[in-house]
Structure formats: C-alpha cells, structure tokens
Amino acid sequence: MSMAASTSTSASSGRASALPKVNGRAVVMTLYLVFLLLPIYWLVNMSLKTNAEILSTFSLWPQELTFRNYATILTDPSWYMGYVNSLIYVVINTVISISVALPAAYAFSRYTFLGDKHLFFWLLTNRMAPPAVFALPFFQLYSSVGLFDTHIAVALAHCLFNVPLAVWILEGFMRGVPKEIDETAYIDGYSFPRFFVKIFMPLIASGIGVAAFFCFMFSWVELLLSRTLTSVDAKPIAATMTRTVSASGLDWGVLAAAGVLTIVPGALVIYFVRNYIAKGFALGRV
Amino acid sequence: MEKTVNHKAWFLVLPVLVLVAFSAVVPLMTVVNYSVQDTFGNNEFFWAGLEWFDEMLNSQRMWDALGRQLAFSAIILAIEVPLGIFVALNMPKKGFWASVCLVLMALPLLIPWNVVGTIWQIFGRVDIGLLGYTLDKLGIPYNYTQDFFAAWATVIIMDVWHWTSLVALLAYAGLQSIPDAYYQATKIDQASRWAVFRFIELPKMQGVLMIAILLRFMDSFMIYTEPFVVTGGGPGNSTTFLSIDLVKMALGQFDLGPAAAFSIMYFLVILLISWVFYTVMTNLDKRETGR
Numbered sequence: 001m002s003m004a005a006s007t008s009t010s011a012s013s014g015r016a017s018a019l020p021k022v023n024g025r026a027v028v029m030t031l032y033l034v035f036l037l038l039p040i041y042w043l044v045n046m047s048l049k050t051n052a053e054i055l056s057t058f059s060l061w062p063q064e065l066t067f068r069n070y071a072t073i074l075t076d077p078s079w080y081m082g083y084v085n086s087l088i089y090v091v092i093n094t095v096i097s098i099s100v101a102l103p104a105a106y107a108f109s110r111y112t113f114l115g116d117k118h119l120f121f122w123l124l125t126n127r128m129a130p131p132a133v134f135a136l137p138f139f140q141l142y143s144s145v146g147l148f149d150t151h152i153a154v155a156l157a158h159c160l161f162n163v164p165l166a167v168w169i170l171e172g173f174m175r176g177v178p179k180e181i182d183e184t185a186y187i188d189g190y191s192f193p194r195f196f197v198k199i200f201m202p203l204i205a206s207g208i209g210v211a212a213f214f215c216f217m218f219s220w221v222e223l224l225l226s227r228t229l230t231s232v233d234a235k236p237i238a239a240t241m242t243r244t245v246s247a248s249g250l251d252w253g254v255l256a257a258a259g260v261l262t263i264v265p266g267a268l269v270i271y272f273v274r275n276y277i278a279k280g281f282a283l284g285r286v
Numbered sequence: 287m288e289k290t291v292n293h294k295a296w297f298l299v300l301p302v303l304v305l306v307a308f309s310a311v312v313p314l315m316t317v318v319n320y321s322v323q324d325t326f327g328n329n330e331f332f333w334a335g336l337e338w339f340d341e342m343l344n345s346q347r348m349w350d351a352l353g354r355q356l357a358f359s360a361i362i363l364a365i366e367v368p369l370g371i372f373v374a375l376n377m378p379k380k381g382f383w384a385s386v387c388l389v390l391m392a393l394p395l396l397i398p399w400n401v402v403g404t405i406w407q408i409f410g411r412v413d414i415g416l417l418g419y420t421l422d423k424l425g426i427p428y429n430y431t432q433d434f435f436a437a438w439a440t441v442i443i444m445d446v447w448h449w450t451s452l453v454a455l456l457a458y459a460g461l462q463s464i465p466d467a468y469y470q471a472t473k474i475d476q477a478s479r480w481a482v483f484r485f486i487e488l489p490k491m492q493g494v495l496m497i498a499i500l501l502r503f504m505d506s507f508m509i510y511t512e513p514f515v516v517t518g519g520g521p522g523n524s525t526t527f528l529s530i531d532l533v534k535m536a537l538g539q540f541d542l543g544p545a546a547a548f549s550i551m552y553f554l555v556i557l558l559i560s561w562v563f564y565t566v567m568t569n570l571d572k573r574e575t576g577r
Contacts, residue, residue, distance in 0.1 A: 024376075025376045025377075025378070028372070028373065028376040029373070029376055029377065029378075029387060032373050032376075032391075033387070033390050033391070035447065036390060036391065036393065036394055036447065036451070037390065037393075038409075038416065039405045039406060039409045039416075039417075039447065040393065040394075040397075040405065042405070042408065042409050042415065042416045043404075043405050043408065043409075046408065046414070054414050055413070055414065058414070058419055060416075096305070100301040100302050100305055101302060103298035103299070103301065104298055104299045104301070104302040106298060107295035107296075107298035107299050108299070110289060110290070110292075110295070111289055111290055111291070111292040111295035112289045112290070112291050112292070113291070113292055113293045113294075113295045113296055113299075114293055114296070116295075119299065119303070120564075121560070121561070121564050123302070123306065124560050124563065124564055124567075125556065125557055125560045126306055126310050128504050128556050128559070128560045128563070129310070129553065129556060130507075130508035130510075130528075130529055130532075130552060130553070130556060131508070131510065131529075132508065132510055132528075132529035132530075132532045132533050132536075132549075132552075133317065133532070133549040133552055133553055134310075134313050134314075135533060135536065135537060136316075136317075136536040136537060136542070136545065137312075137313030137314070137316040137317055138309075138313055139537075140316060141312060141313055141316065156305075156308070156309055157309060159305055159306065159309050160306065160309040160310055163302055163305055163306050164306065167302060179288075217396055220398060221396070221397070221398040221399050222399070223398065223399055223400045223511045224510055224511060224529075224533070228537065238398055238400045238401075241400060241401070241404065252408065252414060255404065255408075256408065259401045259404050259405065262397070262398045262401050263393075263396070263397050263398075263401065266393070266396030266397065267393065267396070270389050270392055270393065270396060271385075271389055274385060274388040274389050274392065275388070277388065277392045277395070277455055278452075278455040278456045278458065278459040278494075279459070281395070281452055281455070281456070281501065282456055282459075282494070282497045282498075282501065283567070285497060285567055285570060285571070286456060286459045286460070286494050286497065
C-alpha cells in the first residue's frame with residue numbers, strides 16, 4: 001500500500017517536473033536564438049532605413065521603408081564589382097581546392113605510403129596557420145610574379161587553408177565508403193579514373209558538396225589576405241566595405257545593406273548542409 | 287578499415303603537395319629569410335643572425351600582446367564551452383524544430399568576419415545601435431572606442447555571439463551519437479539529471495569537445511578581422527592581439543626583420559597546438575574504428 005503510494009507520487013512528481021523541463025528547454029533555446037538574431041535583425045533593419053531616419057530617430061523597425069540602399073549598391077559598379085570580384089576568386093578557389101583534394105583524400109583514406117602521416121599533419125598546420133603571418137610574404141611573392149591584384153592570386157592564396165580543409169573533410173567522408181566497392185569495381189575491369197568518376201564520386205556526392213560549401217565559405221569570409229593582395233581590379237566586397245567605413249563613415253544605410261548582401265550566399269544554402277555543419281568545421285571528423 | 291601499403295599513392299597526393307608547398311613553403315621561407323637579415327633599403331640585406339629574435343623576445347610590446355591574446359582566448363573559452371554545452375543539451379533532439387535551431391544557430395558562423403565586426407560596431411553605437419542605445423538609456427556608461435572595459439566586453443560578447451554555436455553544434459553532434467538504450471538504462475536506475483550528464487553525456491562528448499576547444503583556441507589565437515573592425519586595436523593598445531600587432535608591424539611600419547621573427551615564433555606556437563589537435567583527432571579515429 002505504502003509502496004504503491006510512493007510510486008504513484010514519484011510518478012506524478014516525475015510528470016510534474018517533466019512539463020516545466022520541456023518549457024525550460026524552449027525558453028533557453030528562444031533566449032539563445034534571440035541573442036543570435038538580434039544583431040542581424042538590427043543590420044537588416046538599418047539597411048531598410050534612410051540615413052536621415054537612422055541618425056534622427058531611434059526605432060525598432062523602419063518607419064519609412066526604403067530599398068534605396070540596396071539600389072545604390074546594385075547600380076554602382078564600384079560597389080557591385082566587389083561582389084563580382086569576391087565571387088570570381090571564391091569560385092576559382094573552390095574548384096581548384098576540390099579538384100586537387102579529391103585524389104589526395106582518396107589516397108589518404110585507402111592507402112598507407114611513405115610519410116603519409118607527416119603529410120597529413122603538415123596539411124593540418126596550414127589550415128591552422130595565421131593569415132597574418134602569410135600576408136606580407138604573399139604580397140611580395142605575388143607582386144614579384146606579376147599576379148598582384150588578380151583574382152587568381154587571391155584564389156591561390158586561399159588554397160593555403162582551403163586545400164587542407166577539403167582534404168580533411170573529404171577523407172572523413174571517404175573512410176565511410178567500404179573498400180569492397182573499390183575492389184569489386186577493379187575486378188569488374190574498371191580503370192582507376194573511370195571507377196573514381198563513375199562510381200566513387202557519386203557515392204561521396206554529399207561529402208563533395210559539403211567540402212565545396214566550406215571552401216566557398218572560408219574563402220568568402222576571409223578578409224586579411226584578400227585585402228592585402230588586391231588594390232583595384234580584384235578588390236573584394238569585404239575590402240570595399242572597410243574602405244567606406246573609414247572614408248565617409250556616414251553612409252550607414254548602404255553599409256548595412258552591403259553587410260546584409262554578404263550574408264545572403266551563406267543563408268541560401270545553409271539549409272542543405274545543416275546536418276554537416278559540425279562535421280565541416282571539425283575537418284570531417286565527428 | 288585496413289589500409290593497403292601503396293607508395294604509388296604519392297602520385298594522387300602530388301597536386302596537393304605542389305599547390306600547398308607553393309602557397310605555404312615559399313612564403314614561409316621568405317619569412318625565415320627576413321628574420322635573420324637587416325636592411326637599410328634599396329633591397330640590400332645584411333646578415334643579422336638571431337638579433338631580431340633576441341629583440342622580439344625582449345620586447346615589452348610583444349609580451350603585452352601575447353598576454354592580451356592569452357587572456358582573450360581564456361575568457362572566450364571559459365564562456366563559450368559551458369554555454370555551448372548548455373545550449374546543446376537544450377536543443378530539440380529531432381524534427382522540424384531541430385532543423386530550425388540548426389539553421390539559425392549556424393547563421394553567425396557563415397557571416398564574413400568583417401561583417402561580424404560591422405554588425406557589432408553598429409549594434410554597440412550609443413546613437414544608432416540597439417545595444418549601445420539601450421545601455422545608454424539604462425544609465426550605464428558604454429563607449430567601446432574610449433573605454434577599456436567596454437572595448438573588451440564588446441570584443442568578447444562579439445566572439446561569444448559569433449562562435450558559441452560552433453561549440454554547441456559539435457557538442458550536439460556528440461550527444462546525437464548516444465544510443466537511446468543508455469537513456470533508458472538511466473531511467474531504470476533513476477539516475478539524477480546531473481549523473482546522466484556527468485557519467486553518460488560528458489564522456490560521450492569528450493572527443494568532440496576536445497575538437498571544439500582546440501578549434502576555438504586556435505581561431506581565437508589568430509583573431510584579426512573582427513576586433514580590427516570594431517575597435518581597431520584600441521583604445522590605446524588595449525585590444526591589440528597578436529595578429530593585429532603583427533600586421534601593424536609588417537604592413538604598417540614595414541619592420542620586416544622583427545615582424546618576421548615574430549611570425550616564426552607565432553607559427554611555432556601554432557605548430558605545437560596543431561600537433562595536440564592532430565593527436566586528439568587520430569585517437570578519435572582509432573576509437574571509432576576500434577568500436
């Protein structure tokens with residue numbers, strides 16, 4: 001009798017504590033997400049205001065909605081060419097990184113060879129290398145070979161950290177593919193290149209997508225090297241923005257709009273890679 | 287997976303080797319070259335031996351920057367790791383809301399670093415930013431360009447905002463790998479919430495947490511863009527971290543020798559941490575395959 005009573009109370013207390021716990025979770029997540037989104041919201045909010053409104057009145061949402069800031073950016077070549085330049089070197093970099101990383105990652109995931117561990121470690125150190133250390137040497141290297149202020153210079157410079165990143169991520173995905181598949185294909189008379197393109201690459205398609213996404217992202221967010229290696233013709237949007245801050249310092253609406261536009265590429269594809277974000281940042285592990 | 291010995295695999299690695307060597311070894315050799323030479327302009331260089339290293343090791347400026355750097359890294363780790371774990375524990379396990387959380391949490395991670403700086407620069411301004419304005423109206427003096435404390439607070443909150451999600455996402459990935467049977471067992475044993483965390487969730491998250499901590503330490507150790515945009519290293523030198531100081535020295539003042547010596551020492555520290563990271567990674571891989 002007493003035992004039944006005690007179990008029933010413990011059960012009811014368990015239920016009572018379960019209900020607020022669910023709410024507690026929701027509250028924590030809501031608070032955290034609000035903390036994350038508030039600064040971004042503020043940027044979007046500002047990009048939709050006129051400069052006069054930004055400076056004169058303080059409001060939580062635009063009183064007179066305007067898209068003029070976006071129009072300014074999208075019609076002025078010195079602004080929108082920044083986006084074009086960034087996109088060009090980012091795409092070049094992603095293509096180079098993925099195409100050289102694919103065979104290398106395959107080698108690391110399937111074979112042991114002389115010095116493989118050292119090489120793998122050396123690649124990691126390059127992902128971790130501070131861009132500040134490389135800024136000046138890169139500047140001199142690319143100036144001396146006449147590549148300064150070209151898209152290819154920035155794309156090559158970003159290979160420093162993106163190629164190791166791509167190798168590590170792809171290796172993480174490839175180790176999940178059983179080796180029997182390779183062996184069966186070879187028995188079936190596939191040559192290595194044909195096997196790799198026809199059979200293996202479709203199997204790790206999601207891995208290639210994730211690696212490409214992260215190469216794109218890390219090249220897109222980097223400023224120090226891309227700013228150092230360009231002056232006019234290949235100037236990235238990031239550098240265009242910093243110049244405007246220091247020079248005029250007043251056109252907040254346009255600055256905010258430019259910032260919002262740099263978030264767009266990430267925001268567009270983030271849904272597709274949502275389950276791989278942790279894996280990508282952790283270099284293909286996890 | 288059993289790997290076959292195949293030295294011909296070198297041919298598959300060769301393109302990567304050539305490319306990364308071109309963009310890593312050549313510049314690094316330039317740095318080494320500068321670090322042992324002195325110049326009076328006109329591209330004439332003199333052997334200077336270890337003079338620059340000696341000078342940098344005795345330079346108050348570098349030790350100050352290093353001190354600030356370590357303080358910064360320690361503070362953000364102390365905030366981001368517990369907060370990230372806490373958030374991960376509270377995330378929905380699956381379904382629609384899990385996706386929503388994943389997408390929204392990843393958003394700050396994908397914003398260009400200088401835009402992160404710009405966002406917080408605006409957000410913290412007393413006249414037009416929500417944070418600065420609110421603090422000002424509450425009567426709290428807040429000016430991140432003048433006040434030492436406000437500058438540090440802004441830079442730290444910005445980093446917490448920017449990167450806590452990374453820790454949370456990694457911890458979440460670790461939590462996802464815990465089989466349901468474990469939780470059922472804890473229910474049967476009537477384990478307390480703390481016991482579940484301490485003896486089941488934390489050990490299972492250990493590997494990913496190590497990765498998260500090392501990644502965060504590494505990236506905070508070479509932080510440049512965000513504080514540069516927000517505070518420009520100021521007020522005074524109070525938020526001048528190692529990378530900011532290095533760039534100032536190398537590209538601003540063109541002090542090639544000291545900057546190169548600085549770079550090499552900086553790089554050696556990174557090399558050391560990389561090695562720890564690599565060891566953790568390979569141990570994790572071994573545990574995975576040994577399962």
